[in-house]
Amino acid sequence: MNKLFALFGLFLLVACGSDNQDKNGVIPIKTPELSDEATSNQNQNQDKAEGVFDEYLNVRFQDGTDTSMVFERIPMERFSRFRYRKLMLEKREEYWVITHPDFEFKMAEVEFVPELNQLQYADRDSTIVDGINGHRMFGAGGELPKTEFARLTFTPNGGDLKNIPEPVTHDLYNINLGGEGRNGNPQAYVLMNGVILMTLKGGAVGDEYMAMFMFDREGELMNRRVEVLPQDQETEEGEE
Numbered sequence: 001m002n003k004l005f006a007l008f009g010l011f012l013l014v015a016c017g018s019d020n021q022d023k024n025g026v027i028p029i030k031t032p033e034l035s036d037e038a039t040s041n042q043n044q045n046q047d048k049a050e051g052v053f054d055e056y057l058n059v060r061f062q063d064g065t066d067t068s069m070v071f072e073r074i075p076m077e078r079f080s081r082f083r084y085r086k087l088m089l090e091k092r093e094e095y096w097v098i099t100h101p102d103f104e105f106k107m108a109e110v111e112f113v114p115e116l117n118q119l120q121y122a123d124r125d126s127t128i129v130d131g132i133n134g135h136r137m138f139g140a141g142g143e144l145p146k147t148e149f150a151r152l153t154f155t156p157n158g159g160d161l162k163n164i165p166e167p168v169t170h171d172l173y174n175i176n177l178g179g180e181g182r183n184g185n186p187q188a189y190v191l192m193n194g195v196i197l198m199t200l201k202g203g204a205v206g207d208e209y210m211a212m213f214m215f216d217r218e219g220e221l222m223n224r225r226v227e228v229l230p231q232d233q234e235t236e237e238g239e240e
């Protein structure tokens with residue numbers, strides 16, 4: 001008889017305790033609500049942490065989605081911007097300059113002169129340009145490009161000018177440098193550890209590309225990606 005009472009009591013205990021369980025038997029834990037002060041402190045801490053580089057980068061897609069991804073896996077066709085404060089872009093005579101208290105990037109594009117380059121065609125009888133100087137080319141759609149990089153330099157504050165090696169830009173054409181402020185082309189961001197991110201959109205109609213660069217605090221290239229963009233791509237505008 002005592003065993004029957006014990007079993008009945010155990011049944012009641014299990015039945016009452018199962019109200020908050022899901023179908024897998026997991027009891028959800030209620031997240032405590034933060035006070036206004038605690039929420040404010042949490043947001044301030046997140047703001048302070050933004051920019052910390054640990055191989056994951058804060059990214060915003062064109063549909064407004066925010067996420068974190070490693071550099072090599074960012075989908076170019078969906079990319080809108082990195083979620084760090086953009087640096088300023090200025091026009092100085094024929095140069096476009098990305099400015100920061102600790103450094104500056106200076107760049108220019110010039111008219112492409114076919115006679116100064118070795119052109120490769122799709123086949124012997126073709127007029128379709130398949131490569132330039134032995135490299136694949138981005139941004140010309142098989143035609144002769146109109147412009148190419150003239151130079152790209154990095155100068156640390158108080159230091160010597162450094163030419164960025166030609167292989168960083170040798171396959172990019174129709175550069176489309178333009179605009180000023182934080183919504184020009186290219187756009188750049190600096191992380192708290194000194195890593196510099198730069199994005200460039202170039203190309204002709206029907207053959208647009210995006211290039212992403214990652215430099216260290218000394219202006220040395222750490223990584224580079226270039227991809228052709230879909231023709232119907234839309235971009236997010238607005239200064240942040």
